[in-house]
Amino acid sequence: MRTSIATVCLSGTLEAKLHASAAAGFDGVEIFEPDLIASPRSPEQIRELADSLGLTLDLYQPFRDLEGVGPDQFADNLRRARHKFELMGRLGIETMLVCSNVATATVDDDELAAEQLRQLGELAAEHGTRIAYEALAWGRYVNTYEHAWRLVRRAAHPNVGTCLDSFHILSRGGDPRGIEDIPAEKIFFVQLADAPQLSMDVLSWSRHHRVFPGQGSWDLPSFLAHLMRAGYTGPVSLEVFNDTFRQTDVGRTAVDAMRSLRWLQEHAAARLGNTEAPVPLLRLPAVEDPTGIDFVEIRGRAGVERIEDMLAALGFTYAGTHRSKSVRLWELGQARIVVNDADTQDGRPVVAAIGFVVDDPQRSAARAGELGAPSVPRRSEADEQVLQAVRAPDTTEIFFCSRTNAWTSEFSVKPGDERATRAARPEDGADSHVDHVNLDQPWQRQDEGLLFLSAVLSLDPQPSLDVASPLGLVRSQVMRSADGAVRLALNVAPPMARQSVGSHPGIGQVQHVAISCPDLIGLARRARDRGLEFLPVPANYYDDLAARFDLPAQTLATLRELNLLYDRDDRGEFYHLYTPTVGEVFLEIVQRTDGYDGYGAPNAPVRLAAQLATLLD
Ligand SMILES: O=C(O)c1ccc(O)c(O)c1
Numbered sequence: 001m002r003t004s005i006a007t008v009c010l011s012g013t014l015e016a017k018l019h020a021s022a023a024a025g026f027d028g029v030e031i032f033e034p035d036l037i038a039s040p041r042s043p044e045q046i047r048e049l050a051d052s053l054g055l056t057l058d059l060y061q062p063f064r065d066l067e068g069v070g071p072d073q074f075a076d077n078l079r080r081a082r083h084k085f086e087l088m089g090r091l092g093i094e095t096m097l098v099c100s101n102v103a104t105a106t107v108d109d110d111e112l113a114a115e116q117l118r119q120l121g122e123l124a125a126e127h128g129t130r131i132a133y134e135a136l137a138w139g140r141y142v143n144t145y146e147h148a149w150r151l152v153r154r155a156a157h158p159n160v161g162t163c164l165d166s167f168h169i170l171s172r173g174g175d176p177r178g179i180e181d182i183p184a185e186k187i188f189f190v191q192l193a194d195a196p197q198l199s200m201d202v203l204s205w206s207r208h209h210r211v212f213p214g215q216g217s218w219d220l221p222s223f224l225a226h227l228m229r230a231g232y233t234g235p236v237s238l239e240v241f242n243d244t245f246r247q248t249d250v251g252r253t254a255v256d257a258m259r260s261l262r263w264l265q266e267h268a269a270a271r272l273g274n275t276e277a278p279v280p281l282l283r284l285p286a287v288e289d290p291t292g293i294d295f296v297e298i299r300g301r302a303g304v305e306r307i308e309d310m311l312a313a314l315g316f317t318y319a320g321t322h323r324s325k326s327v328r329l330w331e332l333g334q335a336r337i338v339v340n341d342a343d344t345q346d347g348r349p350v351v352a353a354i355g356f357v358v359d360d361p362q363r364s365a366a367r368a369g370e371l372g373a374p375s376v377p378r379r380s381e382a383d384e385q386v387l388q389a390v391r392a393p394d395t396t397e398i399f400f401c402s403r404t405n406a407w408t409s410e411f412s413v414k415p416g417d418e419r420a421t422r423a424a425r426p427e428d429g430a431d432s433h434v435d436h437v438n439l440d441q442p443w444q445r446q447d448e449g450l451l452f453l454s455a456v457l458s459l460d461p462q463p464s465l466d467v468a469s470p471l472g473l474v475r476s477q478v479m480r481s482a483d484g485a486v487r488l489a490l491n492v493a494p495p496m497a498r499q500s501v502g503s504h505p506g507i508g509q510v511q512h513v514a515i516s517c518p519d520l521i522g523l524a525r526r527a528r529d530r531g532l533e534f535l536p537v538p539a540n541y542y543d544d545l546a547a548r549f550d551l552p553a554q555t556l557a558t559l560r561e562l563n564l565l566y567d568r569d570d571r572g573e574f575y576h577l578y579t580p581t582v583g584e585v586f587l588e589i590v591q592r593t594d595g596y597d598g599y600g601a602p603n604a605p606v607r608l609a610a611q612l613a614t615l616l617d
């Protein structure tokens, strides 16, 4: 499948956009007219640059407000078009995108509109070009692809075809199955965009909130499958108007865009089943859901020993130091925390890496590579397990681990290591595992992070949620495996919440690791007796809890005594508590009963306010 991208998707100069598109592996680009007009380079120089980068110029766009107008206006429109066709000759572009009229149409007359398209097609033919007519969702009279196609058919000119744009079709709830009824040779161009389901006017939705396939709510794989069944063999292009992508790093956005098309081809092939696509669709090494979190690595030069004190108090066993690296392993049942003394950007402890248990780590790493994930260079000695890792958009290292945990045998307790005597209480462990990890996301990486985790690790995005912190709303989106064995929450905090307070990170700048246990009250008591103080929860919270849930007085008193938080869904109950924050990390211990499936979201505002209070103390 030939891949293309509209220059409007990207930030920077036209030259920077061409370089980034080529580097990300695109075959071609659509030139968005304002990008060309603002460029100091001549059309011939742009053509030459694209050539030298191995890019084709697939489309010139958009030509607006052509059809459905009176004779004088139409004569002027043809004059305008002639200029553009000449320009396209200099650029070496064959196809011009013509959008349905939104502004100047005065006549709702299919016969007239088709005739005007035919005349434009005739002019295009004289210049060795052709036109692709696209229904904008907010077109004055023409706003569905079926209508645009009827006009194209009626125009009956070899140089007049249609352009299908998934946004305009899916935003209006259109049925894309009808695409299969359009003859492939009349589909001159295809533009794809996904979008989150929003209730707003369609023009604003289109101009600000489009995202790459796989980042929104729509079924783009089925859309592409319809195109393949129609026999379409032309370029499949991304046309994504997005406020964030237009102001962030062009190279990263282009890689993100290409990842979306690779993901899309794989999923469209699955939708096609036995139907042969008219062009080869890219296949990727297969992926299955990860079956668990193997370990979480907390890294930092200063302060990690305070985390280890907390782990010891929480009942983690100390499994020793690594034979060749300055890292230590702590275990509670199946929950494994690796503590690494290495430096971090701010010197503060962070959640640096997460290991996922996958079927075939080599295959997962190969897949991640084909999806443009940068690999993380690892140092390992000859007789050590070689673990494969890639870097997620938020910089977290993602490790692919086998079921065997063979790497844990590289850790042992050295004689005289005091940590071992402080912590040897396996009675707390048994059924524990890492329940979920919350990762702070840079605001401009949220969509990229979501697609990365779904494409690389097969995690499914859950509906996103706004959590009120005292310093603004935190947008939180959980990515999880189908069976819930792996759950990551991606959080985007507002700017105020990301400002450091003295040497402490802001409440929105932290990550946390949640560990499940079968008896939270027992664990909390033992941890408290070993000197661990939990995040203090205000008394008002417990008064409100008494109103929300009909809890026995004794339970309520215990929750209050231990600073535990509580929630309930239609399945079961959730008990949880938080440790103080060290560097950029805190721990949460949770207990789920009877299949409770949430994360205590109603309690998150209380937690964030309590964390702010400790910073201001
Ligand atoms: O928003 C617009 O004007 C616009 C222009 C060209 C397109 O292809 C499109 O889908 C939208």
Ligand SMILES: [Mg+2]
Pocket (backbone or CB within 6 Å): 134, 165, 191, 239
């Ligand atoms: Mg379009």
